Amino acid sequence: MTFPPEAPLFPPASRARRQFLQVSAASLAMVGLSAPFPAMAQADLPPLEDYAPEFFTPGEWAFVLAAVARLIPSEGAGPGAIEARVPVFIDRQLDGNFGQASDWYMAGPHQADAAPEFGWQTPLSPAEVYRAAIPVFDDWCRDTLGAPFAGLETEAQDEALTRLEAEEVPLAPEIRDFFKILLANTKEGYFSDPIHGGNHGMAAWVHIGFPGARAHYLDWVGQHNVRYPLGPVSISGERA
């Protein structure tokens, strides 16, 4: 069976789309009148340098601040991990269920050096991986590049992270996935709802054009190849 060339692709949906387009013209007009939304006041938060970590020791905290600042740097358009308060997010995650692996199956025996396709096989929780890996990596930075990670120039920090990612830093099987975990947590803190401590001011969502918890787009389904104009809202009701 083939469609005749002039036939609409999906008759019922096409009818629906025409209705949506009518609605949408009105929606666009409203947007034009009301945009931009005024940003609601963000909760007053202490500056990052005044934040007292729940999980990290001072030395670990210095590493995390320095590392995420290279993974998502501040320069250029959009927030860096520091402006997004990603370190706060990671600290809170490691202090909670995720960091303690309390939902995971952690019973032995463990085979930490299993093929990667078997997934998480280290006996360590994510928090324990950070705790064990940061000093090993700092020692490697000191031996190879002359200073612990936080004390390196940014170019040397990028080189160290590149070599960590490339598995050129010798790590025991129990902590071999440290870079992957750190990078994943950094992106989680950048993109998750601000309720978890990162993505401050939803600036990462603004940067890419994700509307967060708006969650109502029926009028927009049929508006094809038109950029959605509204900024994000968060779970706690902030707008940006």
Place this chain on the structure above:
Amino acid sequence: MARTDAKKDVVIVGLGWTGAIMGMELAQEGLEILALERGPNRETVPEMRYPNMIDELSQGERHNMMLRPAQSTVTIRRNLNETALPMRKWGSFLLGNGVGGSGVHWNGQNWRPQPIEMQLRSHIRDTWGEEIIPEDMTIGDYPVTYDELEPYFDRFERVAGITGAAGNINGEVQEGGNPFEGWRSGDYPMPPLPVTYNGIKFAEAARAMGYHPFLRPGGNASTSYVNEYGMQMGACNFCGFCERYGCYQYSKSSPQTTILAALFRKPNFSYRTGAEVLRVEMAADGQTATGVTYFDEEAGEEVFQPADIVILAAYQIENVRLMLLSGIGTPYDPVSGQGVTGKNYGYQITGSTSMFFRDEHFNPFIGSGINGVCIDDFGMSANDFGALGFIGGAYISSAQTNGQPIRSMPLPQDTPAWGAEWKSGIAEWYGHQMSIGHHGSVMSYRGHYCDLDPTYRDRHGRPLMRITFDWHPNELRMNAYLKEKIEEIARSMQPDVMQSSYKDYNSRYDVRPYQTTHNTGGTIMGATPETGAVNRYLQAWDKHNVFVTGAGAFVQNTQYNPTGLVGGLAYWAVDAIRRQYLRNPGPLA
């Protein structure tokens, strides 16, 4: 320490889709029914309410709706010689937990199998000869046909509130639907939803190549709808938080939106949460079950729950485990090929091609679980297995179900994974990408099966389910064929950047990336006790008062998402219980 509760007529293990169906249908017979659910209670309000539910970190990343692996998980190995290791955190699939089961967190993609998938071995024998079936491929015929199941597919679709455009009503092909689908006795209960830009682009490209695009059918309501139980759904608003989430606005088909509130009003039905069934108990003669023993979280003790009928309605993995732990059916032995319980574990294979259009806007956060356009031109009934050199089929689709940025940030391959270029890349490319993927069948094989792990145990001391599974050359050949077909369509769309992600011939099963929660087999149906753990009415061959629902019954996996067949089989089986078994308890086949 263990207590014994008052006897029930029926005890149901697991309160997901099939537990809810069985409960409702048997409650209408006036039976006293108790459902036991290992997870928590879940209702639309308060557990799924807006905006708390739509939190990507908590649901999408940390799997708050899912079974905690700490409570129970599986072990995985790729072949008989490997040591299986536990899935310590979820990856490849996500097992549901709590009232509603996986029916809460699915996308809603609902399909019927193709008629030939139900009698696959016969179809191949009649068309090409059995010699094209690889020696280790253990496919068979389901002991029930599509034609017999059609009224029950229809019933499930009406209860679940499925949207779609029919492609074949009583043998007559319908414009706009899937011309390759099996015959339907009527149209879908609700018309299709509209579709996003990616779907239209794909449809136009596919049609230009002579293919037959149609809107994906599924359980996302397109209008207000009331089903036979008086349950009401409202139209989906494309919020973009479907799979891994509970629906906060009564739009996604789930046990909660279509059955449970009505069932909970029945005075002869009750349920317990935090009630993990440990085993089915057997009568001294070994011919029937006497009930189940479960662990009552609240009381912290084991409870024996006597019942005349036991229905195992847990997920496929837990149903197989309960059968093995309870001695129902003969455990399958992959060396001798003897035994049935645990046999023919199946999964599904997927792959996709990503396309970037620098100057076009897709608004990827606008989505529903079923949003997308499909073609079935490379499905089971269209493929010439003899000429192609593989047995299987797939539907190809362009979906847009969520643009949640932690998990949905596709970037051109030359973009670094971090640093300044990553940061500029995400702003440059987010919202300018669409993809085309396939969702393909996986056949059954002698070495792919479930048994009890010899080493790893759950918190009750019971062995975990061990899954032995790997990609077979048959599926990898199909995958390569589909890659070629999809890339051809994608190229015709002239994207700025195009890149593909498919398994190659060296690919091993990898538990880390999410693939599908379409685990099948292990409690397979069979025409004889030698070929199936249950008979054509999902009744255990060797314990006539034990019925086992769910995708474990699949003799081999189909090319589609499994829920339509799971729901149809549940209505088919419960109809037999109502019409025949209650009047005359005993073997139905």
